[in-house]
Amino acid sequence: MTPEQFLELARVLPEPLLLVSSEGHLLATNQPVADMLGLRRQELRDRMLVELVNESSDEILKYLQACSTSRAMVLGCLTLCKNDGQTLVCRSQGAVIQPWSTESSAIILLRLENRVIANNNFVLLNKKIDELAKEVQKRKQAEEALWKANQDLEIRVDKRTNALQETLNELQLTQSQLIQAEKMSGLGQMVAGVAHEINNPVNFIYANLHHAQKYTEDLMNLLQMYQQIYPNSPIEIQEQIELIDLDFIIKDIIKLFQSMRVGTERIQKVVKSLRNFSRLDEAALKSVNVHEGIDSTLMILENRLQAIHKSPITIIKKYGQLPNITCYPCQLNQVFMNIIANAIDALEESAIIISKHKSTIYNPQIQIHTKIIDEKWVAITIADNGVGINEEIKSKLFDPFFTTKPVGKGTGLGLSVSYQIIVEKHCGELSYFSTPGKGTEFVIKIPVR
Ligand SMILES: Nc1ncnc2c1ncn2[C@@H]1O[C@H](COP(=O)(O)OP(=O)(O)OP(=O)(O)O)[C@@H](O)[C@H]1O
Numbered sequence: 001m002t003p004e005q006f007l008e009l010a011r012v013l014p015e016p017l018l019l020v021s022s023e024g025h026l027l028a029t030n031q032p033v034a035d036m037l038g039l040r041r042q043e044l045r046d047r048m049l050v051e052l053v054n055e056s057s058d059e060i061l062k063y064l065q066a067c068s069t070s071r072a073m074v075l076g077c078l079t080l081c082k083n084d085g086q087t088l089v090c091r092s093q094g095a096v097i098q099p100w101s102t103e104s105s106a107i108i109l110l111r112l113e114n115r116v117i118a119n120n121n122f123v124l125l126n127k128k129i130d131e132l133a134k135e136v137q138k139r140k141q142a143e144e145a146l147w148k149a150n151q152d153l154e155i156r157v158d159k160r161t162n163a164l165q166e167t168l169n170e171l172q173l174t175q176s177q178l179i180q181a182e183k184m185s186g187l188g189q190m191v192a193g194v195a196h197e198i199n200n201p202v203n204f205i206y207a208n209l210h211h212a213q214k215y216t217e218d219l220m221n222l223l224q225m226y227q228q229i230y231p232n233s234p235i236e237i238q239e240q241i242e243l244i245d246l247d248f249i250i251k252d253i254i255k256l257f258q259s260m261r262v263g264t265e266r267i268q269k270v271v272k273s274l275r276n277f278s279r280l281d282e283a284a285l286k287s288v289n290v291h292e293g294i295d296s297t298l299m300i301l302e303n304r305l306q307a308i309h310k311s312p313i314t315i316i317k318k319y320g321q322l323p324n325i326t327c328y329p330c331q332l333n334q335v336f337m338n339i340i341a342n343a344i345d346a347l348e349e350s351a352i353i354i355s356k357h358k359s360t361i362y363n364p365q366i367q368i369h370t371k372i373i374d375e376k377w378v379a380i381t382i383a384d385n386g387v388g389i390n391e392e393i394k395s396k397l398f399d400p401f402f403t404t405k406p407v408g409k410g411t412g413l414g415l416s417v418s419y420q421i422i423v424e425k426h427c428g429e430l431s432y433f434s435t436p437g438k439g440t441e442f443v444i445k446i447p448v449r
Pocket residue numbers: 338342343346384386387388389397402403404405409410411412413414415416440
C-alpha cells in the first residue's frame with residue numbers, strides 16, 4: 001500500500017494509524033493521531049517517530065526492526081509526548097505492509113491504542129507472548145504426557161480386569177462343578193443305596209416265587225385227588241367250597257403267580273437300571289455299552305415320561321451298531337440325564353402352551369439316535385419337539401447358573417457340567433440345533449477310546 005492509498009483508507013477509520021519506515025520516518029498519519037498529540041496534521045509531515053515519543057531512538061529502531069521482520073502483529077508500548085507537555089501511554093500494534101527491498105526500506109503500519117500501562121518502558125510484548133507460547137507448548141506437552149500415562153493406565157487396568165474376570169469365570173466353573181458333583185454324588189449314593197436295599201428282598205421273593213407256585217400247584221392237585229376219591233364230602237366241606245369259590249381260586253391262582261413274577265422281574269429291571277445309572281463303583285475309565293446307560297436313564301425318568309398334560313411322551317429309539325465306548329460311565333449317564341430331563345421340561349412347557357389352544361393335538365416326542373461316525377467316533381443325538389431355544393439366549397446356554405426355569409426348578413448347571421464332561425473329560429463335542437417353537441436337538445460326539 002502506498003502512503004497515498006493508506007491515507008485514503010485511514011481517513012475514514014476512527015483509530016489512530018501511522019505509516020512509518022523501518023528507519024522511523026513518518027510517512028503518513030491520520031487525524032486521530034494528530035488529535036492524540038494535540039497537533040495539526042500538517043505539523044506531523046516529514047517528522048521522525050522518535051521526535052514524538054519518549055522512548056530512545058535505539059528502542060524505537062529495535063521495535064520497528066522487529067515489526068519489519070515478523071510475519072505476525074508485533075505489540076509494543078509507546079509513550080507519546082503531547083503538544084501540551086503531557087505524556088500519553090499507548091499500546092501499539094505494528095505490522096509490516098511492505099517488506100524491505102533494495103529500492104526502499106520496509107513500511108510499517110502502527111495502530112495506537114490509548115492505554116495506561118503500569119510499566120511504561122518500551123517493552124517488546126512479543127517476547128512475553130513468545131514466552132507464553134512456550135509455556136502453552138510446555139503445558140500441551142505435559143497434557144499429552146498425562147494423557148498417554150492415562151491411556152497406559154487404562155490399558156493396564158483393562159488387562160487386570162480381564163485377568164480378574166478370567167479368574168472369576170474359572171472360580172464359577174469350579175464352583176458349579178463342585179455343586180453338580182455334590183448333587184450327582186448325593187443322587188448316585190441314594191440311588192445305589194435304594195437299589196441295594198431293594199435288590200436282596202426282591203431276589204429273595206423272585207427265587208421263592210417259583211417254589212411257592214410249585215407247592216401251590218401240588219396242593220391243588222392233592223385237593224383235586226381228594227375230590228375225585230371222595231366225591232361225597234360232608235356238608236360242611238361242601239359249604240366251605242362254595243363259600244370260597246374253589247373253582248375260581250384254582251383258575252386264578254396260576255394267573256396270580258404269573259403277574260407276581262412279571263412284577264418282580266420289573267422290579268429287578270428297575271434295580272439293575274438304578275445300579276447301572278449310579279455306577280458308583282466305576283469312577284474310572286471303563287469300556288461300556290452306552291445304550292445301557294441311555295436305557296437306564298430313561299428308566300429312572302420313567303414317571304416323568306408318563307404324564308404330561310394327558311399325553312405321555314413317546315420315546316423313539318434308533319440305536320446303531322455301536323462298539324463299547326471307553327468312558328467314565330457314571331459321568332456319561334449324568335449327561336444323558338441332564339439332556340433328557342431338559343427335553344422333558346421343554347415338552348412340558350410346550351404342552352402347557354398348546355393346551356391353551358384346545359383344538360391342537362400335541363404329540364410330545366423324544367428321539368434318541370446313536371450311530372458310528374467312523375472307526376474312532378460315535379454320535380448320540382437327543383431331539384425333542386418342545387418349545388425350542390430363543391436366539392437371544394443361545395450364547396449363554398452352557399454358562400454355569402444360566403437358567404430360564406423358575407427358582408427351585410432349575411439351577412442352570414445341567415448343560416455347563418455336561419459340556420465339561422463331554423468336552424474336557426472325554427475330549428468330545430457337545431452341540432445343539434434349535435428352532436424356537438419346533439424343538440431342539442443335542443448332539444454328543446465322543447471318541448470310542
Ligand atoms: N431341550 C431344550 N429345549 C429348550 N430349552 C432348553 C433345552 N435344554 C436346555 N434349555 C435351556 O437351557 C437352559 C440351561 O439348561 P441347564 O440344563 O444348564 O439348566 P436348567 O435345566 O435350567 O437347570 P438344571 O441345573 O436343573 O439342569 C435351560 O434353563 C433352558 O432354558
